[in-house]
Amino acid sequence: MYFVFDIDGTISFDGKTISEEIQQAIVLLMEVGHDIVFASARPIRDLLPILPEAFQRCQLIGGNGALMWGHDGVEAIYFEQALREKLCQIVEQYQLSYLADSDWDFAYTGDKAHPIYNRIHHQGAKNVKLNELPQMCKLVLFDVSKEALDELTKLSVTISQYASENIVDISPLGIHKARDLQGDFIAFGNDMNDRTLFEAAQHSVCVGDGEVAKFASRVITKKEVARTIRQFANHRGMDK
Structure with missing residues (x-):
């Protein structure tokens, strides 16, 4: 067992x-x-x-x-490039703050007082701009509006919502x-x-x-x- x-x-x-x-x-x-x-x-x-x-x-x-x-x-399992581009378009369109992860490096624009930021351990990882992240396997979005969420649900992704932290967690479909x-x-x-x-x-x-x-x-x-x-x-x- x-x-x-x-x-x-x-x-x-x-x-x-x-x-x-x-x-x-x-x-x-x-x-x-x-x-x-x-x-x-x-x-x-x-x-x-x-x-x-x-x-x-x-x-x-x-x-x-x-x-x-x-x-x-x-x-790591990453978002396909076309899907990543659509996610980035939604981030830009709705001016969303985010934490995006590659296999090690990350991109973060959220509030540094948010609990999720306190769980980030750099350990040689770099905080880069979203378009500088080589590949993306996970995307966390903060304070997502209903309109933005509606757009996200149209995509072939797995979405988890955490009401207590007011975040939306997005992974490749089936992950x-x-x-x-x-x-x-x-x-x-x-x-x-x-x-x-x-x-x-x-x-x-x-x-x-x-x-x-x-x-x-x-x-x-x-x-x-x-x-x-x-x-x-x-x-x-x-x-x-």
Whole structure:
């Protein structure tokens, strides 16, 4: 069995750290023979710093499925050029602020006080202009108007909305966290971008009672995360 963990709002609640208690619970899963996957909206660049070194050797899925961390570094799925041009036209037409990611470099014009900016780790990455980004695998837009959103929904892309942060997250069509996961797994998540994980999982745990909770097998509070993980390690998780 393997376990798939979202990061922000699921096992990290400040955007910077994972508590020692939760870390130890995940290590316990590993010690009893389970495989661990971390699947996040974060690009790999921003996923690595929040994970202890032992967890960095696990399978890492970033950019809601557009990025993978492998032996040869970051593997990415990009928007096709014509689609990228249409996205850039909408950004320009509606004067939208954004965070665009390539496999490592990025382009950011949003408010530096926004929580998403605090999760960006430069680590040798450059903040460049949108038209200077070699390729684009993920686009986050801030304060999107209804008119702009209507235009975006006409495109062949995957769109996730995060009302709490007032952002729209755009990935290539068909890209989601569960796309490369095979076999039985147990998923932990908290937001709508975890829906595909919940629907594909043998068992799913939602942290908090957000909109995605209706797709989960079980709903817990953030205070129950470490205990719930330990229950699975002790073969009692699905019975509680």
